[in-house]
Amino acid sequence: MSALVAPMPSSAIDQDWGKVLRWGLICGGTLIAICLVGMPVELDRRELIERYLSLGYVSVLLIPILIGRIAATQVVLEGFESRKQGLYDLVTGLMVGLLGGGCLSLLMLALDSWNLRDPLVNWSPKLFRFLTYENGMGFGAGAWIVTCGALSLAGAALHVVPAIVRRSTGTVVLSLLALSILEGAVDDLSEGFGLDWLTDLMYAKKGGLTLTSTIVVGAVIAVVSVLTSGRVKAATNRYRDMQGAERQKASMILFAVVAVLCIVLPMFLGKIMNELLANVGLFLLLALGLNIVVGLAGLLDLGYVAFFAVGGYTTAVLTSPNSPFFAPELHFGFALIFVVIFATIVGLLIGAPVIRMRGDYLAIVTLGFGEIIRLLFMSDWLGPYFGGAQGITNVPGVDLGFATVKGTDPRSVFYLVLFFCVIAIYVSWRLQASRLGRAWMAIREDEQVAEAMGINTVSAKLMAFVVGAVLAAFSGAVLAAKVGSVFPTSFMILISIIILVVVIVGGMGNIAGVMVGSFVLIGVLGGPKQPGLLQEFQNFKLLIYGMLLVFMMLKRPEGLVPSARRSRELHQEEFLQDAWLKGDKSDDDADDEDAVNVGDGGGEEE
Amino acid sequence: MTVDRFLTFIRVFLVTMIVIGLLAFVWQQIDADNPFARWRNPGARGLTGDQFKGLLISGLSQGSMYGLIALGYSMVYGVLGFINFAHGEVFMVGAMTGFIASEKFNDNGMWESNFLLCLALIVLMAIFFSTSLAVLMERVAYRPLRNSPRLIPLITSIGVSFFIQNLVLGLFGPSTKSYPRLPEWLSKQRSILTFEIAGTRLMVLVVAAASMGVLWYIVERTKTGKAMRAVAEDKEIASLMGIDVNRTIVTTFAVGGAMAGVGGILWGLMFRSVTHMTGFLPGVKAFTAAVVGGIGNLGGAMAGGISLGSAESIAPLLILEPLGVPGVSQLKDAVAFTVLVLVLLFKPSGLFGERLSSEERA
Known part of the structure; x- marks a missing residue:
């Protein structure tokens, strides 16, 4: 191998073998873990390109590309002359991939010779068939070593090729992936617009793009991306550089476009997509509330689901005829007033004892409160009032006079959620720049200094709790009206954590970030119980959420769409x-x- | 300040409720037919002495497991100043390892014929896996974040915990795993000092005490322990004194992981069931125990665990039932969290005082 080593500007000639070995083993370990978790076999059912590529294979093949890319990344220190990336990095990538493929072959060998089905539920002949392409051990092992090597090489090559090639291949691959993965959405959308013929042309009957359409669409996207390269970035930069009135005008236009899209688009969408959008909206509402508490005020509230539960239960008790103790059967609109009142009370009750605690104690104590509220709703003690484990059923929809918002009509639910989301976005946007918002950010950065500057930290923090609580309670109220029933099990701690992931992945303290986060995570992967666009990922999404949370914290704590101030802090x-x-x-x-x-x-x- | 007044009110309210509950309990013990006990909950009956002892024993044995887990939280908090939320998962992995190994032993008959050897083996295996997991966690997730704001590693550890839970779910499936039955000679009821105690619980108590002893020896009597205490006191100065801080932190994680592994085995042997969610509640409660005992304080962690365990098993029947609350056993977990809130309201530094490094104290 030493013949392939690239000449380097410095005297170090040979590869850093320790690093190569480490990344190779990481690559192999990840591949094996993914196989044993059962991802490839379960995802194999979903075709991306008809007969050639399934989601299962993609889930495995992406790993060497990513790891090859990461392994070949050069850490550049400012102020130091750095080596030009070239053959050296390609060799790194190749070796990492070969090692990873080797590990996978070892797994195949093990699969062939032992039966560990007992503890490892995915240790199955199916996995073996998947890995060997049903062509026997030798072929499978060879094929995987070669493919992993090649893909990892490709991943490393991303650093070496000119930027325009990198960008256009990236765009092509990602948009093809998106097109095939989002097949359901595209289908639904084109049906609404009467463009069935286009999707019929593009997708095969049994699902997945056809080979010809892949090539044609890929070529079109490549041409477009080469032609428009740099324009998008220039446009965003221009927007960012705008000042005063000009920027306001641009923002207004942008806002109007988004608003029209939000109102018009659902009319063309089918039931499933509307349901999905309604779920995204519900979680967006929650995430906007948590964004105020965590993102702006810096209070890590892990029991956020408690407020969600309060909203849901208040609505259910006040509107449902089946409420066991007290059933005034109010209209949803009146119930909302009480939702706000109760959310405020609970927000103050939970907020007051924890406000003085250290940040991390606060997290655990709120987690405790979130759990206590669920246990109380479930217990026999409060059972006579809230229905215990049976919950409260038969919550009526929202009667607007001209229409009724109910779970059976997801479009109306979406509009209802949209209404609350708009309120939430407006409130968070106005609060951010207000005196209170600046007080929150000051507290987040340094509480003692903030206090010394004359900010009443206690009341500011309590306000954060209350505003967050009210937004979450709205979401709970809509959930109750949408599903038509509330159960203690709908309010697990899991929800708090998923919303936390949404806020963090999107970008703490940034409204746009939170919106991106909920669309990407809840829309594509799905909520705790709600399926997303990738229904196949149902069993793996929590795993992915956990991984994302760790990854984001390590690599990009400010989120996908960072708020400028927050990222400067971090x-x-x-x-x-x-x-x-x-x-x-x-x-x-x-x-x-x-x-x-x-x-x-x-x-x-x- | 209104908030302060409100907090005082909460304190007074909670203490009053506890006192009323205790008084009501006494009344109930004297006269089981008193109107107060029958007020809301006609099924309520006082406790007999034997019942009380039984509750105490179960509380103690459960609490000693909380204590074992709490040690890990406490040590990591003492040294690095953040809550390793994923520590509960280390415990769960220990229990899971124990299940897999013991089931294999049970299949080939060794479990029956040579139980003590099997027990030693599964404990060693659980310690090995838990320790490796804890060390790996530190290396991959926490070391790069050592100097970041306090909440960042906490959020990371939540992610790690979520990830491990779901990885275990994916690898071993969602079914509840049940440990094989313990041999009769061990699990039979024994009578010690008028306490009727199941052999399993006795074993839990003995093993927990022994592990605590070993830990105490390591921390207080060995050179590694001395280094750990020095790093916990002040990282910078410790490194100036020639202590390898990174290695010491890894050791801290390893020791905490080993304790959690032992705790996991004991949990499995006592409750005989493990799932991927086993780590969550015990983990949170163990953290509660660490806070109750004073974070960073090892003896405190153990004592906190035992008091939390006992409170959790006794308080529902002692305080809540006399107050006319039905179905009190469902409120066990709520009691544990209430204890946490109470301690943080009255004595945030824990019952036995916290020991934090100089920079955490600020």
Whole structure:
């Protein structure tokens, strides 16, 4: 292998074999783990490109590409001359992939010789058949070693090829993936617009793109991406640089487009897509509330689901005729008033004892409260009032006079959710820039300093709790009206954590980020019980959520769509370092933060 | 301040409820037919002495397991200053390892014929896997975040916990795993000092005490322990004194993981069922125990665990039932969290005082 080693500007000639070995083993370990979790076999049913590629294979094949790319990433230190990326990195990628493929072959060998079905539920002949392409051990092992090597090489090559090639291949592959994965959505949408013939042409009958359409669409996208390269970025930059009235005008146009889309689009969508949008909206509402508590005020509330439950139960008790103790059968609109009142009370009750605690204690105690509220709703003690484990059923929909919003008509639910989301977005947007919002951010950054500056930290924090609680309670109220019943099991701690993931992946403290987060996560992967666009991922989404949370915290704590202020806080040291290296000449260069890690920009395609 | 007044009110309210509950309990013991006990809950009956002892024993044995898990929380918090939320999952992995190994032993008959050897083996295996998991976690997830704001590692550990839970779910399936039955000679009822105690619980108590002893020896009497205490006190100065801080932190995670592994085995042997969610509630409660005992304080963690366990098993019947609450056993977990809130309201530094490093104390 030493013949292939690239000449380097420095004296170090040979590969850093320790690093290669480490990444190779990581690659192999990830591949084996994915296989044993059962992802490939279960996802194999979903065809992406008819007869050639299934989602199962994609889930495995993506790993060497990603890891090859990461392994070949060069850490560039500002102020140091760095090596030009070239053959050296390709060799790294190739070796990592070969090692990963080797590990996978070992798994195949093990699958062939032992039966560990007993503890490992996915240790099955099916997995073996999947891995060997039903062509026997030798072929399978060889094929995987070669493919993993090649893919990892390709991943590493992404660093080496010119930017335009990288960008256009990236766009083509991602948009083809998106097209095939989002087949359901595209189908539904085109049906609404009367473009059935196009999708019939593109997709095969049994699902998945046809081979010809893959090639044609890929070519079209490639041409488009080459032609438009740089334009999108320039447009966003222009928008970012706009000032004052000009920017306001641009924002208004953008807002109007989004508003029209939100109102018009659901009319063309089918039931499933509307249901999905309604779920996204419900979680968006929750996430916007949690964004105020966690993102703005910096209070890690893990029992956020408690407020969701309060909203749901208040609505159910006040509107349902089946409420066991007290059933005034109010209209949803009147019930909302009480939802706000109770959410405020519970927000204050939970908030007051925890407000003085250290941040991490607060997290655990709120987690405890979230669990206590569910246990209380479930217990025999409060059973006579709230129905215990049987919950409260028969919650009527929202009677608007001209229409009734009910779960059976997801479109109407979507509009209802949209109404609340608009309120929530407006409230968070106005609050962010208000005195209170600035107080929250000051507390998040440094509580003692904030207090010294004359901010009443206790009341500011309580306000954060209350605003968050009210938004969550709205979401709960809509959920009750949508599903038509509430059960204690609908309010598991899991929901709190999923919303936390949504807020963090999207970008803490940024409304746009939270919206992106809920669309990407809840829309594509799905909520705790609600399926997303990738229904096949039902069993794996929690795994992915956990992984995403760790990954984001390690690599991009400010989220996909960062709020400028928050990311500056999180990378304070790097900013100071940069400022020092640049001789402190410009400190308002907010978007120039890619100095430390070159391979950091992976998230911008979302 | 209104908030302060409100907090005072909460304190007074909680204490009053506890006192009324205790008084009502006494009345109920004297006269089981008193109107207060029958007020809301006609089924309520006082406790007999034997019942009380039984509750105490079950509370103690459960609490000692909380204590074993709490040690890990406490040590990590003492050294790094963040809650390793995923520690409950380390415990769960220990229990899961024990299940897989013991089931294999049961299949080839060794479990019956040579139980003590099997027990030693599964404990060793559980310790091995839990320790490796804890160390891996530290290396992959926590080390890169060592100097970031306090909440970042906590959120990361929530992610790690979620990830491990679902990885175990994916690998081993959602079914409840039941440990094989313990041999008769061990699990039979024994009578010690008028306490009727099941052999399993006795074993739990003995093993927990022994592990605590070993831990105490490591931390207080060995050089590694001394390094751990020094790092917990002040990382920077410790490194100036020639202590390898990274290695010491890894050791801390490893020791905590080993304790959780032992705890997991005991849990499995006592309750005989493990799922991927086994780690969540015990984990949170163990953290509660660590706070109750004073975080960073090892003896405190164990004592906190035992008091939390006893409170959880006794308080529902002692305080809640006399107050006319039906179905009190469902409120066990709520009691544990209430204890946490109470301790944090009255004495945030825990019953035995917290020991934190100089920078965490600020």
